[in-house]
Amino acid sequence: MVFQVAAEMAPFLFEHFGNPSSGHTYGKMVHFTSCGTESDNWAIYGAVMAARRAQLPQSQSQSQSPQRAPPPALLLPHVVTTAIEHPAVLGHLKHLQEQGLLSYTAVPVDSEGLVDPEQIAAAVQPNTALVTVMHSNNEVGAVQPIAEIAAAARRAHARFTSSTSSSSSSGGCTGTNGLLVHSDAAQSTGKVELDVRTLGVDALTIVGHKFGAPKGVAALYIRRGVHLDNYFHGGGQEGGRRAGTENIMQVVGLGAAAELARREGPRLRRHLGDMAERLMEALRAGLRPEDQDKLRLNGPRQPASRLPNTLSLSIRGLNSAVALQRLSGQLAASAGAACHSGEAASVSAVLRAMRVPFEFAAGTLRLSTGRHTTAEEVDAAAKLIVQEARRQGVLG
Incomplete structure (x- = not known):
């Protein structure tokens, strides 16, 4: 493009x-x-x-x-x-x-x-x-x-x-x-x-x-x-x-x-949504049954009520600032919006307004899929996140 x-x-x-x-x-x-x-x-x-x-x-x-x-x-x-x-x-x-x-x-x-x-x-x-x-x-x-x-x-x-x-x-x-x-x-x-x-x-x-x-x-x-x-x-x-x-x-x-987005719209939206759904499934698959309740999706539960490419995910107990620092160069993610990156160590105003519990909000990663995102990249990202959470001792 x-x-x-x-x-x-x-x-x-x-x-x-x-x-x-x-x-x-x-x-x-x-x-x-x-x-x-x-x-x-x-x-x-x-x-x-x-x-x-x-x-x-x-x-x-x-x-x-x-x-x-x-x-x-x-x-x-x-x-x-x-x-x-x-x-x-x-x-x-x-x-x-x-x-x-x-x-x-x-x-x-x-x-x-x-x-x-x-x-x-x-x-x-x-x-x-x-x-x-x-x-x-x-x-x-x-x-x-x-x-x-x-x-x-x-x-x-x-x-x-x-x-x-x-x-x-x-x-x-x-x-x-x-x-x-x-x-x-x-x-x-x-x-x-x-x-x-x-x-x-x-x-x-x-x-x-x-x-x-x-x-x-x-x-x-x-x-x-x-x-x-x-x-x-x-x-x-x-x-x-x-x-x-x-x-x-x-x-x-x-x-x-804009013209390319108009022509590719339906196909692109399907791809973005498929990759985001695969990312969520890969993360859940990487968690043990006893850790499933430690993963939280922030935002609407119904896919029709949220953007197809955007996932705000929280892992209870995770230090997202430490995770992002350790994964820098391997994973392109943020703790909140990119334009708020200077506040990565604090809980975002959006999550506070949504009343997300602090133990989840402090462990938030904002992940986006794009037109060039592949299934292999999604699976690799999920694996890196789970490994980091285990390294921090918040997952079994």
Whole structure:
């Protein structure tokens, strides 16, 4: 796949040198971002600032700096999210709350990492401007019921709106019923089917390297008719939405990877799921009967409710940090999400939110299968993990 993507990118390295946002022939492209963090940050900031601006008289909304906290007379925009979101969401919400720009509610999840749509709905307030819930979790693979969440949140918000304000779509600054719904689908793209119309979202984060594109390119889908305040300011690139010269080579790579993912989708998903299931079975087969209860799968028990490639496994009593250090060079794994690797020695916030017992959480390994993963590699990985657990004395 790498060579196929590179072949698509090559002409834009050596032949097409035009500025993609210029007015001439080479200036046609769609809107993209640099990474999932930017897309998530933009969705939150853009929705909140649009909601804030909508409260101001027209003259004030055009002149007041969006960086300044709203005056006390304004109703502070509110955001509903979950306790297991990526730091790009939770970290940005915390930052904007500290700046006095919003308030937010983090809804808890159950022991499998799933959120109840009705709990999301119950957290919606009259001033809720945005609901942001990840499509699938980057640690345990839990796939959230986004369509049900979007519908429940909008029904709840409609109770607070007049018939006039709830009868139209975006109103120029927010989504249906005055509420935007965003989902971070970074982990899901290419691994499960995604359709923004079926999901009912106003914005969706897509990250290139999660499905075969080069690192450093992503996208933010924004539903037609929805306005998000700009996160980058400057020139008029990308239809005036995002200032700055586009990284067109990376964008082409993302497009090529997306086309391959579309063509190979069903076959790839079967392979990912088969390899993950084989890994789980191989680990169980390596354990003695009296040790079976020491192996725990974190996340949904039903395969349909989790990503096909992601396994968060805990062995009771295992020191995962020591295990990863000893197996480095033989096994590509982590104690949590790769972007949280600096916290490998501590229990992740996701596992804490799922109330995983400490004796299991501290012995967690996050394992993923890929398009090139073989049965032989899966069996070898299971053997290495069991051997290390025995070396640490936690398995008989």
